[in-house]
Amino acid sequence: SLNHLQAGMSERVMELIEERDPGTAETIRENLFTFSDLVRLSDRALQILLREVPTERLAPSLRLEDEDTRNRFYKNMSSRSVEVLREELRSGPPMRKSDALAAQSEVVEIALRLAGEGRIAIGAAEELI
Numbered sequence: 001s002l003n004h005l006q007a008g009m010s011e012r013v014m015e016l017i018e019e020r021d022p023g024t025a026e027t028i029r030e031n032l033f034t035f036s037d038l039v040r041l042s043d044r045a046l047q048i049l050l051r052e053v054p055t056e057r058l059a060p061s062l063r064l065e066d067e068d069t070r071n072r073f074y075k076n077m078s079s080r081s082v083e084v085l086r087e088e089l090r091s092g093p094p095m096r097k098s099d100a101l102a103a104q105s106e107v108v109e110i111a112l113r114l115a116g117e118g119r120i121a122i123g124a125a126e127e128l129i
Contacts, residue, residue, distance in 0.1 A: 033122055035061065035104040038111060039072045045120035046076045052110050059088040060103035063095060 018025040041049065050058070050073070062070050062085070070089070074082045114120045 033108060033112060035065075035108055036069070037122070038107070039069055041111070041120065041122065043076055045114075045122070046073070048120050049107070049111050049114060050076060052114060053107050057103045057106055059085055059092060060095060060100050061107045062089060063100040064097070064104070 014025060014028065017028065038046065038049070053061075058073075062073060074085070077085070111120065111122060115122045
């Protein structure tokens with residue numbers, strides 16, 4: 001899927017599809033699950049995800065995100081974990097953008113695996129009302 005392509009390559013593939021068939025491109029965009037979609041997970045699903053994400057991958061995955069997105073994660077973590085993560089984000093070593101994107105991709109893959117196992121629900125179609 002496009003979720004598994006290297007950063008940059010998926011954007012190029014989407015541009016080519018857009019040129020040939022804008023309707024299909026829109027359908028694909030609607031069905032892709034990205035790191036930014038994680039903020040729409042329920043608190044319970046986010047807690048399950050956070051237990052599965054290796055600790056050393058969480059800070060890099062949040063490096064590119066704004067404070068609102070980070071706060072959504074913090075809300076579902078222990079205060080001690082939040083303290084450690086904030087310190088890592090504040091004073092951790094510089095990192096290449098590609099490394100941060102790779103960490104985000106790993107977190108998304110974990111979320112998709114958990115969804116496939118039925119442990120979390122992702123996507124609007126699965127929301128409970």
